[in-house]
Amino acid sequence: MASHCDERRRNRNMNIGFIGTGVMGKSMAGHLMAAGHRLFVYTRTKAKAAELLERGADWRDSPAELAEDCEVVISIVGYPSDVEAIYLGDGGIVEHANPGAYLIDMTTSSPSLARRIHAAAAARGVHALDAPVSGGDVGAREARLSIMVGGDRAAFEAMRPIFAAMGKNIVLQGGPGAGQHTKMSNQIAIASGMMGVCESLAYAKKAGLDPSVVLQSIESGAAGSWSLSNLGPRIIAGNFEPGFYVKHFIKDMKIALDSADEMGLELPGLALARTLYERLSDAGFAEKGTQALYKLFED
Amino acid sequence: MASHCDERRRNRNMNIGFIGTGVMGKSMAGHLMAAGHRLFVYTRTKAKAAELLERGADWRDSPAELAEDCEVVISIVGYPSDVEAIYLGDGGIVEHANPGAYLIDMTTSSPSLARRIHAAAAARGVHALDAPVSGGDVGAREARLSIMVGGDRAAFEAMRPIFAAMGKNIVLQGGPGAGQHTKMSNQIAIASGMMGVCESLAYAKKAGLDPSVVLQSIESGAAGSWSLSNLGPRIIAGNFEPGFYVKHFIKDMKIALDSADEMGLELPGLALARTLYERLSDAGFAEKGTQALYKLFED
Numbered sequence: 001m002a003s004h005c006d007e008r009r010r011n012r013n014m015n016i017g018f019i020g021t022g023v024m025g026k027s028m029a030g031h032l033m034a035a036g037h038r039l040f041v042y043t044r045t046k047a048k049a050a051e052l053l054e055r056g057a058d059w060r061d062s063p064a065e066l067a068e069d070c071e072v073v074i075s076i077v078g079y080p081s082d083v084e085a086i087y088l089g090d091g092g093i094v095e096h097a098n099p100g101a102y103l104i105d106m107t108t109s110s111p112s113l114a115r116r117i118h119a120a121a122a123a124r125g126v127h128a129l130d131a132p133v134s135g136g137d138v139g140a141r142e143a144r145l146s147i148m149v150g151g152d153r154a155a156f157e158a159m160r161p162i163f164a165a166m167g168k169n170i171v172l173q174g175g176p177g178a179g180q181h182t183k184m185s186n187q188i189a190i191a192s193g194m195m196g197v198c199e200s201l202a203y204a205k206k207a208g209l210d211p212s213v214v215l216q217s218i219e220s221g222a223a224g225s226w227s228l229s230n231l232g233p234r235i236i237a238g239n240f241e242p243g244f245y246v247k248h249f250i251k252d253m254k255i256a257l258d259s260a261d262e263m264g265l266e267l268p269g270l271a272l273a274r275t276l277y278e279r280l281s282d283a284g285f286a287e288k289g290t291q292a293l294y295k296l297f298e299d
Numbered sequence: 300m301a302s303h304c305d306e307r308r309r310n311r312n313m314n315i316g317f318i319g320t321g322v323m324g325k326s327m328a329g330h331l332m333a334a335g336h337r338l339f340v341y342t343r344t345k346a347k348a349a350e351l352l353e354r355g356a357d358w359r360d361s362p363a364e365l366a367e368d369c370e371v372v373i374s375i376v377g378y379p380s381d382v383e384a385i386y387l388g389d390g391g392i393v394e395h396a397n398p399g400a401y402l403i404d405m406t407t408s409s410p411s412l413a414r415r416i417h418a419a420a421a422a423r424g425v426h427a428l429d430a431p432v433s434g435g436d437v438g439a440r441e442a443r444l445s446i447m448v449g450g451d452r453a454a455f456e457a458m459r460p461i462f463a464a465m466g467k468n469i470v471l472q473g474g475p476g477a478g479q480h481t482k483m484s485n486q487i488a489i490a491s492g493m494m495g496v497c498e499s500l501a502y503a504k505k506a507g508l509d510p511s512v513v514l515q516s517i518e519s520g521a522a523g524s525w526s527l528s529n530l531g532p533r534i535i536a537g538n539f540e541p542g543f544y545v546k547h548f549i550k551d552m553k554i555a556l557d558s559a560d561e562m563g564l565e566l567p568g569l570a571l572a573r574t575l576y577e578r579l580s581d582a583g584f585a586e587k588g589t590q591a592l593y594k595l596f597e598d
Contacts, residue, residue, distance in 0.1 A: 111506070134520045148516045171516045174508055181506035185499045185513050189522035192495030195568035200488035203555070206564045207410070207480040209473055214484050217447045217470045221433045222543075223488035225524035244521075256502070265505045265596070269494030272571050297564070 013037050016162070017070035019063060019086060019093075020077040020107070021049045024133070027140035028076065028106070028166045033057065035165040042066045044077075063087075064096040071098065072162060076106040076133075079251060083109045087117045099125040102159055106147075108132045108248075110255050111177035111184065112262065114150060118176035127155040130176065132183035133167065136244060144168045148186075150178030184256040190227065191253055191273035194293055197227045201235055202297030211236045231291040243289035250277050250286075312336050315461070316369035318362060318385060318392075319376040319406070320348045323432070326439035327375065327405070327465045332356065334464040341365045343376075362386075363395040370397065371461060375405040375432075378550060382408045386416045398424040401458055405446075407431045407547075409554050410476035410483065411561065413449060417475035426454040429475065431482035432466065435543060443467045447485075449477030483555040489526065490552055490572035493592055496526045500534055501596030510535045530590040542588035549576050549585075 017040040018029040025043075029052055033039045039057040041049045046059070053059055060066040063086045067073055073093055077083060083105055087093045093103055094117065103121055105114065105128070114130035121128035129151035139145045145167035149156050156172045163170045173182045200223070204214040212233070219229050231243070253274040260267050276296060285292045316339040317328040324342075328351055332338045338356040340348045345358070352358055359365040362385045366372055372392055376382060382404055386392045392402055393416065402420055404413065404427070413429035420427035428450035438444045444466035448455050455471045462469045472481045499522070503513040511532070518528050530542070552573040559566050575595060584591045 134517070134522070136521070146516055146520050169516060169519065171512060173512060173516065178506070178508055181503065181508055182513050182516050184506075185503045185508070186517040186520065186522045188502055189495040189499035189517065189524070189527060192491045192498065192568065193522070193524060196488040196491030196495070199491065199566045199568050200484045203487055203559060203562075203564060203566065204480065204484045206562045207477070207483075207558075209477055209480055209484070213470060213472060214481050217445055217468060217472065217481050218433070218485040218488065220468065221445050221485065222435070222525050222529075223433070223485045223492070225488070225492060225526075226521050227524075228488060230521075260502060260505075263502075263505045265502060267498045267502065267596075268571060268575065269491065269498050269568070272567060276567065297566075 014072055015040065015070045017042070017060070017066040017073040019043060019066065019073065019075040021052060022076070023137045024140045025076045026051060027137070028074075029057070030055070031143050031165045032162065040066050040069055062091060063093050064091040067093045067096040067101070068098070070101065072102045072104065072159070073097065074104045074106060078107070080110045080113050080255065083107050084113055088120060094120045094124060094126065097121070097124065097126045101126050102155060103128045104131050104159060104162070105129075106131050106133055108183050108187075108252050108255070109180055111180040111259050114177040114180045118151060127152065127158075128176065129155055129159060130179040131163065132179055134183070134186055135167070140166070147171070148173050148179045148182035150174055150176050150180060150182075181259070184252070184259055187249070187252045188256055188267065188270050192269035193225055193227050194231075194290055195269070195273055195276065197225065197232060198235070198291070198294040198297055200228075201232060202294060231289075234289070235291050235294045240285070240288045240292040240295070242287070243291065245286070246277060246281055246288055246290060246292060247286040249290050250274065250281060253277065313371055314339065314369045316341070316359070316365040316372040318342060318365065318372070318374040320351060321375070322436045323439045324375045325350060326436070327373075328356070329354070330442050330464045331461065339365050339368055361390060362392045363390040366392045366395040366400070367397070369400065371401045371403065371458070372396065373403045373405060377406070379409045379412050379554065382406050383412055387419060393419045393423060393425065396420070396423065396425045400425050401454060402427045403430050403458060403461070404428075405430050405432055407482050407551050407554070408479055410479040410558050413476040413479045417450060426451065426457075427475070428454055428458060429478040430462065431478055433482070433485055434466070439465070446470070447472050447478045447481035449473055449475050449479060449481075480558070483551075483558055486548070486551045487555055487566065487569050491568035492524055492526050493530075493589055494568070494572055494575065496524065496531060497534070497590070497593040497596055499527075500531060501593060530588075533588070534590050534593045539584070539587045539591040539594070541586070542590065544585070545576060545580055545587055545589060545591060546585040548589050549573065549580060552576065
């Protein structure tokens, strides 16, 4: 009988508030509606919510109003400052959340901010999870995101069906902030890796090789990486459209460097990558994809 | 009929000289013997050739004597200075090679030196190919090396059956030096990639995460790489044995930086990786595997 009740609880439909309906958020919120939940939406630019509203989502005029109507609030917005404002600011989610509600920030944001939100929520009897994702717009569209979660295990287990509607690789990484720390580990590996990919292909080009033939020799061995196999061909084709925006990657690297600094950890590869990406952004490539780093090495 | 004759030529057994029977060379030479070729061996430390000599290989006392008895000479030695000495020095291979012979240097060495050897050989009616490999001792043992070849197409095609006895992914990358340039592209991608892997795992550890659980979240996505999936678990287990030696990687990075410098190309990621690896070597880790870079980020 217990398992029957658990099953019913897991599958029951909930009132879910969703804040931030950009490229990622729109797909993710759509999966939650498809799973049968009632969706409430708030986003800074209402036009971006139009598709969800047409599908039957309810609009709310502020994070506070949204929080008051929902048992789960999910956010995926831009910068840590946005996260701080909607959760901890005047009229913020934490202040207006119902006791026992679940707050899930899926923005890539600061681990220390995630801990502050968790503490403020806990003080009001509200659960908070940090749950950034990887997998990009395609992963969001296909509900195949990797979701890295920090927070209390009971809250994580309660929200597992919600996560499962949006992603595949769902892992509780530890207490509050651990999801964000894991996402930082992800971005740190990517940052220096992209330098390697771009320098490798720039060297090949400069040496007079055919970079696509070079890929045949190197991509299946020790030099192989997701970036080399997925972004290498775009670089070779001269395609620098995003994928993942340079400006967003710079934001993430700043969070990672600040966080490492708080822990007293030096990351020279990451620091160099950030310097190069800022140079790239200054040169007018902020709105291009991360593979545009290659541009710095071209003649 | 032509195809029958081609077939016979491709499969006929040859006198092959092999110089450098270290971990890699021993396996590679063994495959050539297994394929039916008569093997002649010279190596600086005769003890390292003992196993091949027991299996029936013939010893020669110098590169010159070896070259005089062979139609193909293959080398895989330590440093560009070694390659230069055995090919272009007094009593060197080029001077003593038979007209029409094939000289194949499989050492990871300098692209410009490869071009000089090719030119000196061509002046004597001798073919030269540069053909460095990736895949390590396991790839050598299992005849699954990736072989990156530079030189003339006819020479490459003539030697294809020889390469096929030692490797799987055999690609002519261009003219003389193109094999070495390709290997440099490989090492450049690895160098910054290893910084990313080590910094990522060091950050995870410092943040109090379980790095092996972090791998579950990040290794299948955009942060994924051969290094993360293959060397990450060794780092986590505290296993810093080689694999690929720090001291050899430093050699390769120096060649790549010198070569980039000759071409007027700046590679800041590679330059930083070399600085860090030299610091690691100075700290006593020259004989460890490349994943020991992680040690620099530990408390």
